[in-house]
Amino acid sequence: MAVIESHELVKIYDEEGVPVRAVNGVDVSIKRGEFSAIVGPSGSGKTTLLNIIGGLDEPTSGTVSIEGTDLFALDQNERIDFRLHHIGFVFQAYNLIPVLTAIENVAFILQMQGKPNRECRQRARELLESVGLSDKIDKRPNELSGGQQQRVAVARALASKPDFVLADEPTANLDSTSSANLLDMMAELNRKEEITFIFSTHDQRVIDRARRVMTLEDGKIVSDETREPETA
Template identity: 55%
Template sequence: MAIKVTKLTKTYNVNTDFPVDALKLVDLSIDQGEFVAVMGPSGSGKTTLLNMLGGLDTPTQGEVKIDSLVISGLSEKEKIKFRRDQVGFIFQDYSLLPVLTALENVEFIMQLQGITEKESNARASKLLERVGLGDHVHKRPSQLSGGQQQRVAVARALAPNPKFVMADEPTANLDAKSTSDLLDIMQQLNESEGTTFIFSTHDPRVIARAARVIVIDDGAVSEDKLNPEYRPHLSSMVG
């Protein structure tokens, strides 16, 4: 078991009279190597759940345990190290640094880890090649399409060899072809590398590709099921 969530609750005190429970006593387990979609309407709590799993936010109550590490109890400094070394993040707005090239964006997290310039350059180049951007390594985000920018974001998320990739609405700004290509890439990386992918989404294209679907409704898990339509995708990488 990689992730175990116990009675996870997050309450936002919008004002003292009307606190809002974004998550309510959620119990959940996710194994290493799973390809999971967390779905639900806007405001259901799915993004809050991903933020808790990735150590971006702290629960009001309950526990997030990854392997033997209780991340919900870490200090802020310890959480920064955990996020840097264990988790890759993919956001719907890409969140690339505009002044850096694709290669430099992917290298950046490895430099924070203290990896040598030679090693980080080689790994970043290899990752960009794997996501079909070998000919675009020296372009800045403004010179890339939305689909290409999201591929850079995938490469960046994988750069520190994370155990988990948390993807928050990663296809929200992409057309059908870019979405299909991106999901091909992530599914193949999941199968070849054993990296756990957890998506927050309401995109039916993502949900159809997931091996497991968790439904969040009003801050609670209302459904948790395997996807009978899931098929492995071990074809060659999309170029």
């Protein structure tokens, strides 16, 4: 069964009185365990599509269903709560909470879910170990490199055991070594734990590792290719 099903998604922005179709009738279905990339040139609508799938942005028309739940039938607060329990986010600019340490950043999601403190810290510790940061758990974001911060962001995205992780240009701010390490780590999590990853990217390194590549042009999916990825 598909984790994500979208039907006839349309997003029209009003830019100085001129309507712009950022997403133009997108039907997409993503199954559990996929490692997919949405690619396309700048302005093709990748991030907008990702934001709509993640419930951050509302479509002008069309539906998004996640594990059978119609995302936009929920009100704003219900949608925030839905995100907390079902969707993990990794942002281009890491977006960690600067005043919290790595372990606190990861545990924060679990605390918001109302889990006991001890359990939160235990799970956060395990996740940070799984992304190779066991020696950095008490460091604040400004004490970590870009690659390390993005690993913390991945650990945070996985904390709530989400149905899928949306990663918007996750390697855009990383050097090639950090990018490769991050992609290795995410690919391993995908393979071992069947975590579904959906990337929006135009980074060829990410595209090369994806098993499914959807190409977006002018808000439409112009190709949808499933293939064996290149190994690192």
